Each structure stands twice: as C-alpha cells, then as structure tokens.
Amino acid sequence: MQHYFNSLADHVNGRLQGEERFLMNFGAEDSDFVRLNHAQVRQAGSVRQRIVSIDLIAGQRHAPGMVCLSGDAELDRDRLSRLVEELRGKLAFLPEDPYLLYSTDVRSTEHHAENQLLPAHEAVAQIQDAAKGLDLVGLYASGGIHSGFANSFGQRNWFSSYSFNFDFSAYHHGDKAVKADYAGFRWDPAGFAAKMSSVREQFSYLTREARTIKPGHYRVYLAPAAVWDLMSTLAWGGFGLKDHRTKQTTLIRMTEEGAKLHPTITLMENVKEGVAAAFNGAGFIKPDQTTIIERGAFKNCLASARSAKEYGVPTNGASEAETPDSLDLAAGEIPREEILSRLGTGLYVNNLHYLNYSDRPACRMTGMTRFATFWVENGSIAAPVNVMRFDETIYRVLGENLIGLTRERDFVLDSQTYFARSTSSQRVPGALVEGFHFTL
Template sequence: MMRQYFDAIAQEVFVALNQDEQATLWLAGEVTDFVRFNRAKVRQAGEVRQLYLTVQLICGQKHVSQHVALTGVLVEDSTVLRQVLTELRGIVKEVADDPYLLLNTEVQSSEHSEFNLLPPTEQMVADIMIAIGDADLVGILAAGPVFKGFANSLGQRNWHEVASWNFNWSLYLQGDKAVKRGSAGTRWDTAALKAAVAEARSQLALLARPAKTLSPGSYRAYLTPAAVSELVGMLNWGGFSEREKRSKRSALLKLISGDASFSPLLSLRENTAAGLTPAFQREGFIKPDYVPLVKEGQHAGSLVSPRTAREFGIASNGAGGAEESESLDMAAGSLPKAEVLRALGTGIYVSNLWYLNFSDRAACRITGMTRFACFWVKNGEIVAPLDVMRFDDSLFRLLGSELESLTVERELLVDPGTYDARSTSSQHLPGALVRSLNLVL
C-alpha cells in the first residue's frame, strides 16, 4: 500500500518538472507502537504514524531541498508538493553552483519488503509481563514497520520496508544498582526473552551483595557485547570515514598509515546485507552487501559518500553523508559464552560502559565509566558487584595487544534511538576477553 502511494507521489512531482530540471525524493516513515514500562507496569502506550518526504530540485550544479510532512492522502499531499516545487524554483536560481554535487545517473531500482512476522503488540507486552514476574522493570518497547524510499526523475525507484521490534530495558534493585539489557529483532522470540530476563534476575541478586571498590590500575576484564558496542561505537566518530581520513581527523590514522594495528582476531565490516538499514541512500547510490573496514587487525577500507567521491576523484561505495557505519559487523571468535567466567579467572566482568569520549583522538585513546552490573570475578566465580570506575585506554591496546579472545556467540544490538524517528542502525558483536583494562579512578 505505502509503496504504491510513493510511486504515485513520485509521478505527481516528476510530471510537473520543467525540461531543465531534475528532482530526487527521499521518503521516510514508520508505524510504531510504543509501550513504556515502569515498576513492572505499563505506564504509557501509543502509536506513532509519521511520513516525511525530502524533495530536492536540481538545475545543473545548483540544488535546493525541502523537508515536508505528508498525510498519506494522495490528493492532499499532491497539492502540498506542487507548492513545494514552486517555492524551490524561486530559490534554486539564487544559490551558487555546488562543485561536489554528484548524481547517480545509472538507474538502479530495487525493492526489499519483509513480511511482518511480529505478533500483536498486546501479545508482546503480555509475554514481557509474564517473563518479569515480580521484578522491578523499567523500559520501552518499540515495534512495527519502518519504510524508506528513493525516486529520481530519471526513473529510478528504490523501496525498503522491514518490521522490527526493540525492547530497551533494565531490572532495578535500589540506588544506582540495576541490570541493563537490550533485545531486538525481526521475529519475536518468547523463549529468548525469558532467558534474558532470567539471566538479568540472577545478576540482580548478585548486586545485593556488598560492593567492592577497586584501586586504580590494570585489570583482566571481560566485556559483554553491549560494552564492546560502546568501544567500537567510538570508531564510528569519523574513524570509518574516507573524508575524515583524507582530512587527517580520523582516530584511525595510525592504523591507516601502518604505525599501529589491532589484534589479528579483530575484523570489522559494514554488513548492509544483514542489517536493518536500506541498501540505498538519499542520493540513490546503491550500497554493496559488504564493505571491509578492518581485516585481521589491519585497515581494509573506508565508507565513501558521493560528495567525498566527487571531491577526491574516487568511487563511492554508497555511504551516507556522515560516512558512518549503520550495520557494523564484528567477526566472532572461539570462546564459548558459557566458558567466559572460567577464562576470565580473576578480574572484572563489564556489562556496560557509558559517558565515553576521546581523551586523545590521534592515539585512538578513549575514556569512560563502567555502569550497570559490573562485577568482581575471582577464580571464575562472581563474588561482588563493583562500584563505578573510570577507565582510560587506547583501543589500539584494548583491541590490539590486550585482546585475548572473542566469543563464539554474537548479539544483534539495535540502536534504540527515536529522535525524529526510529533508528535502523545496528551492530552484530561478540564479547571480548582482554588481558588488561586501565582503570584510573
């Protein structure tokens, strides 16, 4: 239904163009059920339906755009879009030529629509309530289809529609003691939800023990996939960007030059084929299934947007304007999750990290805090929760010389962000066992 509506809107816009004009359309929309939990009760439930269209008018090397909300009613929206074209025509002649404008003139149409396999949201809520029992839970469930569309006046049409769910939740004990978790996917798995809640409840009981305070120093550590997500997320602050690389602002310059490396165990790639984001971007360029970023510890590639490609005379690989990873994939290792505590021996079990920032970008050095269910482990057994600590360490060390192993199992971590719209960015990551993590206070 929505796909047919988009085709009709595109036809309305493109037949109204003058001979010397081109146009592109970018459609973004969702139908999402949001349910907020607090103290293990549903406190707020509602539905968000939104549909936005970005219209770009192009005359030679000049271009302007306007972002408008649509109703989904063709007659009403056609009237609005005719007015938008009139307004853009009055502006485009006044703007300067854009020397880095690169248009996709090769028509590459595509369609990816996954059948909605999610149960009714009411059923998902009922499953959550049964799983948590008498635990004190806080969280937000978001579920429903997200769709993106691209069209240009050359005849290209691209469509992406996937229904998914994301449950961002915590079990709370008291004070600042809580166990934080995130679950997501395109299929609802009641058994996996129950297992995750059971694991969180067991850790919640451990949090009731007297806390242990560590002195600053280096400690053997296991980082869960959620903690690894925070670390590699820092690399996404321009580290994978071709523009930042050529502007000498990338945190991975030493990796790119060969002056530093990660562990041979570490391989990262942009895995669009297995992610939730569309395989095309706002300018209509098609993304390859995979883009290698780090291969066995060495630099393997960058994300290249059309503007960067035009500026530096290289090929684009379909990256968005920010040149950030949207479907980051880290290769698995050989350590079974069931053997993590035994392999750790004595050290710290890090469930979550937060407040990360660069302390020395050129050295790929970052700082941050431990948070939510971090534990002291002795002889392969959790013995006490840890007070919050700050770490400061180089990723070239943590994911380089100090990386001992990665887990066999990986987790799909979907960005729970809902600013403007539900995010479709995701990471597929293992846990990491490191020989030492530097805690500074």
C-alpha cells in the same frame, strides 16, 4: 504505502521543468511506544509520521528540502508541488556545487516484510505479567518502518520492515541492575520467557555486597554489549572518507603512522547480514560488504557520494554521515563458556556508558561501567562492582592488550529512536583484554 510513495514520485517527476532532475527520499513509520518504570506504564502512545526530502537539481546547482506529509494523497501532492516551487526559487541564488554526485545508473530494488507483530498493548501486558516482583524500567517500541528512494531517471527503491524492540533493565537495588534487550520481527512468548529467566538468574549475583576497586590496570572481559559501545564510538569519526582526508579521523595513527590493531580485528560494513535499507540518499546501492579494517590494518573508508566526488574516489553507498548501519566485527576463537576461566581474576563488564574521546588523534576513549559489572576471582563471579571510569586507547584495547575475541557473537539491533526508529545493527563478539585502565 509503496504505491502511495510511487504516486508521489510520479507527481514530482511531472512538476519538473526543462533539464531539471530530482532525487527523492521517503521515510515513514507507524510506531507504538510504551515507556515503563517500576514495571508500570509511564507513557504510552502512537506516532504516525511521513517525511519526504527532495533534492531539485539543475545542472550542478541543486536545492534540497524536506517536508512532512499528511498521508492524504491529494494534500501531499499539493505540499510537494509547493516544495518544488520553493526549491526552484532558491536555485537561481545558489552557486554550482562541484561535489554534487548522484546515481544515474538505474537500479530499482524492493524489500518487503510481513507484519507479524503482536499488538503493542498485548505485548506490554505480557511484559507486565512477566515483570511481577521486578523493578523493571525501559521502552517497548514496535511497528512498521518504511523508506523509499526515487529519481527522475526512473529508479525506485523500497524498503519495509516490521519490528519490535523491548530495551529494558531490571533493578535490584541502587544502581545495580541487569540490562537486557528482546527484539525481533515476531514476538515469541517462549523466547521472551527465556530472556526474563536469564535476567532473574543474573539477579542472584547482585545480592552480594558491591566492591569498589581502586583506579589502576585490570584484566577485563568486555561482553558484546560493551564492545557494541566501543564500536559505536569508533564509528563516530573513525571510518568516514571526509574524516580521513581532512585528517580528523580518530584512526589517524593507523593511516599516518602505520599503527595497527590486533591481527584478529577485522571489521566490515556487512549490509548483506544487516537489517537496514541497502540504498542511500543519492540512489547508490551499497555493496554487500565493505571491509574497513582487515587483520588489524586499515583498509577502506565509508565513502558517501559527496565525499567520493570531492576526493575523486568511487562511492561505496555510505550515508552522508559516513557511519555504518550494519557493522560486523569478526569472531575470535575463545569459546564463550571459557570466558570466566580465561578471565581468571578481573572484571566482567556487561555494559559501558557515555563514551567519548578524551584524545581523538590517539583514539583514546573515556566512559563508565554500568549495570551488571562483576569482580571475578579465580574464574568465579565474586561480587558486583561499583561503577568505574575508564580512559583507554583503542590501540591497547583492540591492539597490544587484546587477549582475544569470543567465538560466539551477539546480533545487536539498535534501539535508538531519535527522530525515527533506527534500523542499524551490529554483530559483535566479546573481548578479553589485559591491563584495562580505570581512572576514577
């Protein structure tokens, strides 16, 4: 695949005229998707896709274009030739772009991975065996993911990964379920069995009669998967340089009024510990770590090449969207085994659902509890809790009302598959919070 990509890049390079330059990004995957409901297959299939985008540059004018490739070298060279011609035709009608920025410092990199995946139908057979007696629903996704970057300066970057992600939930009754995820690079039957045992263990709590709590303020433990949801929402408009400079950041109270989060909050884009490619679409290599929030205070934005040029600051290799790929929330000091006793009486929230901002400048988010949420009394799980809506600002959840974060963290591989399988991840602890506001 890498050879195929390099040969296409060489071909595009050969089509350039005069002072033209090009940036080329490549994305490919060979994926198997098996969707399950009631522990039976709902839909099963495979997807083979190859996509190339080229940004053709002449001085400060440029025209980006994307095309799907067939995988056949001759056919694809022809498609790329036509794309270059089409983009060249547009260039004459486009004005100069004052914010065009791309890397001219050649830094070629390679990341290869060994394909240790189990054939998908074998993994699914194991899943169906293990799920006997369970009302299991979810998606098994696996296969190779490849991305590449090339430019006319000779830079070549390559990233390959072979991974699987089995994202599922097991339903006990109604909407009472245990949500789990088994993901990685090599299927380990023992690891999977342990995951399924843990799911069955949690079922015992769901047999108890569900409790409905009244709206109000409660002491809560947000498990790492719930913190993942909060962080994912915060990443939507919280960290990007463009959002900050146009005053649209949801953390505007930190930058304009000096508001701070709890001093235990340190948040970074930790490329070194993530599983995503370390280069961006303009050819810049991401630093190993970029600290976004340090001890509760805002420190650095994620700056794409375009925003960096617009606002006159260095880029830190962020994507155009200026969202993190490998978010890392520092661990706290609460041992996980003490969570129930430290929670005392309150709610143990495993998962949140459908978060959105209800007041962006105040960084106030609303959302729901989902799956296994429990009422805890005097340090023991008493009953599952019916779903509740919350509405809270991040300044209270991770600020004045934060009691602490757990010492242990979960490494969560993003299971999203919009357009292509995600390579994003987060490393997050759980959070013990006082006075969490439930509204409905």
